[in-house]
Amino acid sequence: MKQKIIISVVFVALLLLALAFVAEASGVTNFTSITLSEDLIVGGDAEFDGTMAMDGGFSVDSPAFVVADTTGALTTTGAIAANGGLSVDTPAFTVANATGNVATTGTLQVTGISTLTGAVAANGGFAVDTPAFVVADTTGALTTTGAAALNGGFSVDTPAFVVADTTGALTTTGAIAANGGISVDTPAFTVADTTGNIGTTGTLDVTGISTLTGAVAANGGFSVDSPAFVIADTTGALTTTGAIAADGGISVDTTAFTVANTTGNVATTGTLDVTGVSTLTGAVTTAADLTVSPEATGGNAGARNEISGLFRLGIQPTVSVWSNGTTETVAWIDDTPTGEWAEVDAATNLVVTADPTYYKDGTTSILMAFTDVVDNDGIDGDAPAQDDWAAVDSFGFWIYSDVPITSGDFDLTVDDSDGTDQVYVIPAVAADIWTWVEIDISGCDGNCDTVDGVFFLATAQGDTNLGGAAVNIYIDAAYKWDIGDEEALGADILNDGVLAVLALVDANTGVHNQVLLVEYTDYFVNYEAGVDFLVAISDQGANSATMYFAY
Numbered sequence: 068m069k070q071k072i073i074i075s076v077v078f079v080a081l082l083l084l085a086l087a088f089v090a091e092a093s094g095v096t097n098f099t100s101i102t103l104s105e106d107l108i109v110g111g112d113a114e115f116d117g118t119m120a121m122d123g124g125f126s127v128d129s130p131a132f133v134v135a136d137t138t139g140a141l142t143t144t145g146a147i148a149a150n151g152g153l154s155v156d157t158p159a160f161t162v163a164n165a166t167g168n169v170a171t172t173g174t175l176q177v178t179g180i181s182t183l184t185g186a187v188a189a190n191g192g193f194a195v196d197t198p199a200f201v202v203a204d205t206t207g208a209l210t211t212t213g214a215a216a217l218n219g220g221f222s223v224d225t226p227a228f229v230v231a232d233t234t235g236a237l238t239t240t241g242a243i244a245a246n247g248g249i250s251v252d253t254p255a256f257t258v259a260d261t262t263g264n265i266g267t268t269g270t271l272d273v274t275g276i277s278t279l280t281g282a283v284a285a286n287g288g289f290s291v292d293s294p295a296f297v298i299a300d301t302t303g304a305l306t307t308t309g310a311i312a313a314d315g316g317i318s319v320d321t322t323a324f325t326v327a328n329t330t331g332n333v334a335t336t337g338t339l340d341v342t343g344v345s346t347l348t349g350a351v352t353t354a355a356d357l358t359v360s361p362e363a364t365g366g367n368a369g370a371r372n373e374i375s376g377l378f379r380l381g382i383q384p385t386v387s388v389w390s391n392g393t394t395e396t397v398a399w400i401d402d403t404p405t406g407e408w409a410e411v412d413a414a415t416n417l418v419v420t421a422d423p424t425y426y427k428d429g430t431t432s433i434l435m436a437f438t439d440v441v442d443n444d445g446i447d448g449d450a451p452a453q454d455d456w457a458a459v460d461s462f463g464f465w466i467y468s469d470v471p472i473t474s475g476d477f478d479l480t481v482d483d484s485d486g487t488d489q490v491y492v493i494p495a496v497a498a499d500i501w502t503w504v505e506i507d508i509s510g511c512d513g514n515c516d517t518v519d520g521v522f523f524l525a526t527a528q529g530d531t532n533l534g535g536a537a538v539n540i541y542i543d544a545a546y547k548w549d550i551g552d553e554e555a556l557g558a559d560i561l562n563d564g565v566l567a568v569l570a571l572v573d574a575n576t577g578v579h580n581q582v583l584l585v586e587y588t589d590y591f592v593n594y595e596a597g598v599d600f601l602v603a604i605s606d607q608g609a610n611s612a613t614m615y616f617a618y
Contacts, residue, residue: 361562365467365501367425371563380566383557383614388573392590392603395459395549399448399521400542402429402587408446411524417444425541427465427501428587432543435523440533445477445524448545453484456508456515456547462491463505463593464545470538472496476529477540479506480522487514493523501543503594508547521545544587546602553593553600558618560599565592566617568601570610584612 124136133142152164160171187193192204201210220232229238248260256267283289288300297306316328324335362370400407405421422434435446462479474495481489491506508515523542525533556565568584584590589605601614 364425364499365465366427366563367467367501381556381558381560381614381616381618383555383616384611389554389570389607389610389612390552390603391606391608392548392552393606394552395547396552396602396604397454397547398545398587398604399462399547400433400464400545402431404431404433404543408433408448411443411445411447411522413443414439414441416441419446422541425467425501426543428544432465432467432541435540435542437525437533437538437540439535440476440525440529440538442527442530443524445522446542447482447520447522449520450518454518456481456518457512458549459511459515459547460507460509460550461505461593462508462521462545462547463503465501465543466493466496466504467501467541467543468496468498468538469540470533470536471498472540473528473532475526476532478524478526480524481508481511481515481518482520482522483515484517484519489514503592505593505595509550544591546591546604548593548602552603554603554612554614556599556601556614556616558599558616559597560592560594560616560618562594564617565601566615568612568614570607570612572609573611582610 121134122136125134126132130142131144134140135142149162150164153162154160158170158172160169160173162169189202190204193202194200198210199212202208203210217230218232221230222228226238227240230236231238245258246260249258250256254266254268256265256269258265285298286300289298290296294306295308298304299306313326314328317326318324322334322336324333324337326333360372362372364370408419410417410419416437416439418434418436420434420436421431423431425434426432433446437444462481472493472495475492477493479491479493481491483489489508489511491508493506494504496502496504565586568586568590569581570584570589571581572579584605584607586592587604589607590601590603593600593602601612
């Protein structure tokens with residue numbers, strides 16, 4: 068067998084030698100068919116007009132161009148110029164001749180960046196990481212689970228729907244159905260999902276007419292051409308610079324204040340306070356009393372409220388002769404109190420002066436100016452001589468304070484030389500009004516038979532309540548008297564309501580001329596709860612009197 072193979076190889080070699088000799092002589096070798104089981108090496112050009120079956124693979128300057136044995140896989144390190152087109156399992160993948168159009172019935176997988184300079188017609192739909200971004204086949208519906216950044220703007224059937232480049236301004240010629248609600252710089256402007264409630268932290272500018280068929284809740288206030296018409300936030304207070312035409316009438320708290328429709332009749336269940344002049348050209352009808360309130364300061368410096376015309380007057384004559392007021396009635400603070408009262412001031416936080424600004428009698432009062440209210444600080448009024456108060460019933464005075472005083476903040480001490488001093492509580496006093504205070508000292512009796520003086524002093528309670536603050540207290544027209552010197556007026560009169568007191572000699576002989584008595588010279592008024600009294604200062608023991616007063 069080995070001998071036959073050697074002969075065959077020798078034969079082929081001789082044949083090839085002959086072919087080479089012929090080719091060398093003519094330059095061309097033509098074969099109609101040749102089968103080789105070994106390598107074929109051609110030094111010149113080779114032309115193959117028929118089919119070439121290279122079942123052992125094929126290569127050109129391997130690895131420049133290689134067709135692998137068995138698989139037929141083609142590998143080339145150079146460019147492929149398929150000028151007649153290209154196909155893979157037609158029609159699975161084709162590159163059309165002349166046009167270069169690419170078609171595939173399979174999928175296109177690109178792991179790198181795809182740069183497409185022309186239009187993309189994805190007629191079977193388009194998806195990126197489904198369902199992250201999907202453009203549906205046929206309908207073109209776009210679904211994305213992420214944000215869309217369209218930095219060049221966006222439009223649908225321009226000008227039907229346009230989102231402008233750069234500004235992002237949205238323009239649409241159709242309706243907007245925002246069924247999930249709307250927000251602009253939340254919470255600057257919101258339209259709530261489901262309810263459609265609108266909220267804004269800014270202003271609402273409407274140049275046309277607003278028609279609101281439901282209630283308007285303007286919880287931040289309301290204004291029209293402010294300050295022309297303003298309803299204040301929280302309080303609801305209404306302010307307008309124009310006229311109010313309430314042609315259907317006005318009511319405040321239903322019946323509390325009403326202006327009747329058509330007639331304009333005004334009715335109120337409360338009080339009517341007028342600080343200016345009221346001019347009433349018609350009759351005034353009242354179903355109850357008409358009251359003129361006392362002057363706001365309690366009659367400071369002679370001030371008083373007055374009413375002109377016919378009003379309620381009281382006339383009260385004495386039943387018989389009056390009394391001699393000089394016996395028991397003594398003025399402890401009169402119309403010239405300078406130097407009559409001394410300062411009691413352990414802490415040097417009190418100045419006592421005669422004050423010409425606040426007074427009831429004359430032109431001055433006693434002022435206790437505290438820079439700090441301290442226990443046992445106050446004033447001391449010494450009696451000209453020891454006085455027997457055993458038969459005395461009352462001590463009274465006018466007091467004015469620039470702060471409210473609680474009962475017990477101050478007291479009145481009657482100083483008796485035998486050490487049996489009596490202390491009385493000064494009651495509560497309202498601020499900024501003159502108040503008359505009467506102290507009942509009828510129980511003093513033998514403990515007050517040698518009185519040296521009277522003290523107005525702050526208490527420990529006053530130190531607690533008023534300490535640390537400046538307090539000004541004024542005291543005027545202070546008197547001690549006996550009940551026998553009082554004459555009842557028969558009514559609860561107005562403050563400063565005594566209009567006149569006329570005295571007439573009661574005896575059957577002599578001249579009977581009426582004498583006009585002077586307040587704080589001949590008498591003063593003891594204001595009590597209920598019936599008030601005149602108290603004689605001068606000697607009216609031989610006179611009867613007639614008192615005229617308002618109440």
